[in-house]
Amino acid sequence: MDFSIDAKLRDRLEVERAWGRERVRPAGLEADRQGSPLAQDHPYFQDFVARGEGRTRWHGPGSKGEVPPPGVVVRALLVSEELAYWDRGVIVASPGPGLPEPNVLALGTEEQKERFLGPFVALDRPRWACFAMTEPSAGSDAAAICTTARKDGDHWILNGAKCFIGNASRADWILVQATLDPSKGRDAQRSFFVEKGTPGLGGFKIEKKMGLKAYESTSFSLVDCRVPASNLLGGEARYERRAGFKTAMRTFNAGRPVIAANAVGIGRAALDEALAFARNADRLGDPRIRDRIEALARRLRMARLCCLRAGWLADHGKPNIVEASMSKALGATVAEEATSLGMELLGAVGARGDHLIEKLYRDAKAMDIVEGTGQIQRVIMARQLVKLPRS
């Protein structure tokens, strides 16, 4: 058993800490003040790309992506936590092949990898891709999506509406989840590449949010949107093996610990700010304050360990369904507790609306919503722990 991190990761975290302090947090505060996402041509994105970020792990025909170093998930979780400490919204806004990349690497045809990941090999400019699952009437219950796909010759025709999709309006392509028959549930679901500018893809509306303003959460519609048959992720043959819905849920399963790590990062930031404020206000002599700060630090540590456990299991190819959901449920809750305590310590200062803790308080709420609410995480865990039926 070992709870230490190696020198390489320690160094990486130091680098990210400096980048976070100097670039990420200022960009996040700027977006929060202006009340809208960072523009596509924002210098932050240019510098992000110049830093070597935003590239794909795919390296050309025959490549399945870089061979992940040992412990890649655990490393990624800790880096993600550190960056979210500085601003989780800016992290989500950052260019790159993003959420759909693992699915494309794992399931895409060679032609699809070249066509859709190729532009992310050597970036000529900031580029985005995104994954569209959520719909107005299907959030955590991803099996209930209504966007339809109908085969028409050598094309697919998509109809439906998606919402709260990160970076959708600026994405080169969107991996859209749709169903061949809504009455058939998960088995009828498929993923389609829909490229920017495709006729029928439109109605982009960037939502006004309570927090995490640096990235766009966008609604859009698909109206008789025709995409080539070759845009079906993995090709027709793959779906004859009934892997449609599981393809999408694979992304979610890997995503929950990342969200949890982000939540821990936000919680840590709130704890540090709260502690600094309490010290300056000479309130740390009060045992009631100390007790509550101790409770938060303890629960943040526990939430981090839960994330790392979920990540460690993933690194070792072991099932992590319960652990991933547990980390998500716990991390999000603790982040809310941390930011709420921070607000309480600020007192009336928190109500002014210009303190970082107030921003973190708004930001943290989303962590208990995205990728399945805390209640949904308990449903997922209960299915494993007590065989809770799906219906």
Added chain:
Amino acid sequence: MIDLDPGDDLELLRQTARSFALEELVPRLRDAEADRAVSASVRAAFAQIGLAGLELPESLGGAELGPLARAFVNEELGAGDAGAALALDPLGPALYPLLELGGEPALVEYGLPLLEEEGARAVLVCDDDASLEVVGDRLSGWVPWVPADRPDLVVVLTRDGALVLREGFESEVLRGAGLRAAGASALRFDAVPVAAQWRDTAAAARARGRARLYAASLLLGVLRHGAEFSRDYAQQRVAFGRPIAHHQGLAFLITDMHMAVEGARLLIHEAAWRAESAHPFEDAAASAWVETVSASVLVGPACVQILGGHGFMQDYPMEKAMREARALGLWLGGADAAREDAGRALCAGPPPVALSAGGIL
């Protein structure tokens, strides 16, 4: 780099302790409670599997294993019968002040004689708020509860040191709220002679940290058993046409209990790993203890609640789990002292708060 695999040795130890608990402790837990002791056959079985000298130095015939091994073993024994686990460990956490402050000579002088006398027990008293009075080489005061009938040795751990009492104290045997297999008594000290005394604040803090991990891992076992037993029951018991575990109110309670147990275990293991790796661990141990006690406040009553009326009856072990969990959480100064220790340490330095020590998580 992070590796949560316990490895073959710890896994073997865990399986050994688990088998012993299931085969020897669980079938006799009501007998042990009624007898306020474990039977000779159980003692013999325990001696046979070699867990008795788990943390004793090799030079004194022990296995000299560390805090992680103790955490793994205590969880399993606690899941079987926490009171019996205490009864089977003559020194219990009193070992730590002897080792950390007095070293091997103290262990030879005060500890080893207890190992040779069947049923002999030492108890640890954490006098965190200095309520006991030492005048010269005499100690006076009162301790309302220790989990032993008429202990043979009392080790008092203070903020700045430890002292040993061998004789002259009065024990008043109590019914005990829980852990009755270990016994229960109140101790009265009326100018009792101090047999040995050491002063070393850092060593006292280490001893306190290890004692908290000892108690936390035992309590964790109680909680795990309560959570798993009640979960199994909830999948069998049918109400309103389906297993009660499939009513969402209970399903969510069961997941919360699972999370509480798993989270506490991670904190205990991390703190134990720190202790074993010679990193600062005292604050992490305090936090792990507080979190485990907090978990017990949820899990203890909830495991009775899930069984409903059956939970309240002694035909099932859940009422025992609830009592034992609450009693264990009051041991060694309880959670409040630990919370204060961790809180003070946390607030002593400037942000950023290190959820980890330098170079480690």
